[in-house]
Amino acid sequence: MLLHQLAHSRTGDKGNLVTISLIAYRKEDFALIEEKVTVERVAGHFSELIEGPVQRYSLPQLGALNFVLRRPVSNSVTRSLALDAHGKCLGSALLAMEI
Secondary structure, three states, rough: OOOHOEEEEEEEEEOOOEEEEEEEOHHHHHHHHHHHHOOOHHHHHOOOOOOOOOOEEEOOOEEEEEEEEEEHHHOOOOOOOOOOOOHHHHHHHHHHEEE
8 A cells, every 4th residue: 555545745845854644544554654764774665865864854743754854955945956855755755655
């Protein structure tokens, strides 16, 4: 199953930092999301786009996970010439992860 079937995302970015929050549609699905969407899986999912470690924060009261990713400084929102380097694209990409 694809992650977007269980959760939606909200994102933010500033410079080379991107935050991606995954929010379960239903509280009862949060445990599965927490188990399957690990730091290692997220780092692997975005391995070609990020550098450095991925951080994960769990917010069980909200049924949410928050990830902090670091892009190369040359790919930051304020420095990139890419068409759309914003975090919202990475949020959509994460929702396409198979779990």
